[in-house]
Amino acid sequence: MREVGIGIAGFGVVGGGVLSILRKHAGDIEARLGARIVVRRIALRDPEKGRPLDVDRALLTTRLEDLVEDPEIAVVVELIGGVDQAFDLVRSALERGKHVVTANKALLAARGEEIFRLAREKGVDVYYEAAVCGGVPIIRTLREALASDRINALHGIVNGTTNFILTAMAERGEPIETALAEAQRLGYAEADPTLDVSGGDAAQKLCVLAQLAFGARIRPQDVLTEGIMSLKPEDFRWAREFGYALKLLAVARRTSSNGGPDQLEARVHPAFIPAGSLLAGVRGAMNAVVLQSEALGPSMLYGQGAGAMPTGSAVVSDIIDLTRNILAGSPGRVPLPPAKPLVGLRPHDEVRCAYYLHFSVQDAPGVLARIASQLAAHKISIAAVQQREQNDQGKPVPLVIVTHVAREADLRAAIALIDRDPTTLAPTRLIRIESA
């Protein structure tokens, strides 16, 4: 039976999952492939540290070079994370004509362009299903299933940590500190949760998805990114009142600008979405991506976005796919993201959304009239207004306005003026409204 040798860099949670799936399903995989996948080396930082499962110590090495230099290794599996060291490993693997599987969204978001260019030059493959939404086959669907279609919008819950926190806040009315602490206790959030709660992780994933779905070339810093730490329990109550759920969404949307070339909105932020929508039903640490495409219309993929086995299964599916290409002599079968960007980024000022606006104002005559006229002066039209009764004299009154679709820059300008008025007692908070 033919053998295809692989080298695995990184032996943490995902590495353990990959090895255990390769072992457990070895028979099935061999039967399907007509070939054997053989792990030739595993590179890890500290060979003395406890491992998630037993392996032959002769396979272990602390030198990443050992993977790249081994002529029997055809596929390098990068699971070390981070950008710089991972990039060096991937680059030297590609330069030696090895195929690469990576689960590293940060790497692809920051240096995907160089990696894909090198892979094209060398005629080798880069597979990265596990980089976004763990085991959910979104990368494969974008690369292959929708090759015949044109995608116009993508809305995703792509960060399980924040969705877990927001689900707890929505269902139990908890403040974010409590929900975050619980997520940390249960292992859904890191000790330092910044990358997740800031939206940064979701922005990296959005960049990777937008490369494939739209041929866009954007970096995380180009994405309009707002995290979840400023959300309050009352935002969830208001969401319910207006018929919405509140989720952290990654959004990419193709827009046309007065007959000019298409542009792409790229943003990550908390969003009100219709309570009856499928995305609203995505609870806990689960992930989902909704695509709007021309021929297929709306479609959704849903599943576990993290964890040893879900992510490991995506990595192993990539290894199997690469092995098929190697056996068939057909690397480069499925194209990488396009070499030239097909669509530019839409300036954030030009984003158009409906908004939920939460004002903290004095309970005084004329306050609503002032706010309404400021909004009108900026061409922002009001869809709904609610003001809660307030018994404590002198305390700010919460006033909530839902707008129709407006231009982000106009809205920001109106809010800036409103917030400068002495009857506004705290900065106005906004949450965008998405129909997907």
Added chain:
Amino acid sequence: MREVGIGIAGFGVVGGGVLSILRKHAGDIEARLGARIVVRRIALRDPEKGRPLDVDRALLTTRLEDLVEDPEIAVVVELIGGVDQAFDLVRSALERGKHVVTANKALLAARGEEIFRLAREKGVDVYYEAAVCGGVPIIRTLREALASDRINALHGIVNGTTNFILTAMAERGEPIETALAEAQRLGYAEADPTLDVSGGDAAQKLCVLAQLAFGARIRPQDVLTEGIMSLKPEDFRWAREFGYALKLLAVARRTSSNGGPDQLEARVHPAFIPAGSLLAGVRGAMNAVVLQSEALGPSMLYGQGAGAMPTGSAVVSDIIDLTRNILAGSPGRVPLPPAKPLVGLRPHDEVRCAYYLHFSVQDAPGVLARIASQLAAHKISIAAVQQREQNDQGKPVPLVIVTHVAREADLRAAIALIDRDPTTLAPTRLIRIESA
């Protein structure tokens, strides 16, 4: 630029969708493939009939043989439907070494085994993404993305017509005749809706899915199949009362039987599912499939299951994939369903479910006690009971019992005895309860 010739058999709704996608996205597809897909012949029954779009009349033929005999056609796209003629076409195409794309679930359910065997012998590919759930990439996901995983259960809403009808009944309290008539008026149901409302269409799709997901070899007549025509508006009210939604589900579930080999439950029937589940949120004519697999856990794919463009996009994605295989010289890259069945069918008597039972009984002392003791005698344990108040003396009282998980044969035996009793005024109706 290299060209790959295709022949399309059948020029109805889907054929029109395929041609219009191939035209509209020709530039994109050529850029991605580095090759041109050229439609060389279109076979149709009546060349004088109005067509969904204009084509060069020189391409048209009424002879299916013209597609098979044309040496410039590498891929035959079968869109004529039905079993016998379609089988003859597919067989002669495969025998001549041509690849096949088909959207024909009936063909694959009835004669998939022969087709796949011939394709294996000839070293050519059969692609059939459009045969199940239109544009939803469930076939591709089962063939490729989950190649590393082991699927334990599949629950699908795979028939848009019945889901449209059940959604109308649930949301508007309509009797089934009204909902069906509306579905016919809107084009969601055929003039003769039997294949859809009987569950027969869903059973065909389940067979195709079970081949891939479990390596099962089952035919539609092997599937425990119940349609939707006996459902009443009150079933939806009871569903809501117990926290469920009511859907027509296709279910395949791997079960182990006392250390013996795994068996597969295969069934299509109306089912109560938790109201908060994602499948419960699948409305109208949409389709969705939930998979439970070992590594990935639960996952779902959702989208439009029918229509010219969704189905057409799946066919075109298959054509693109086949073209990639042809260009790379790698046919047979992704394996067909296994040649030997990997799992046998579980006898329907051994199916285990929880049940909703709807009794029509006399309002007389001892009736509940009698039913409860019949159930107990058959090892069926009761989870909930509700009896509605009844003002009209003499009319049957609706009594509803929700059971814990029980064996189908035990339940049937108990019901048969209960229905024989003179205090039972109408046959007891049952709806299975699924947790997915």
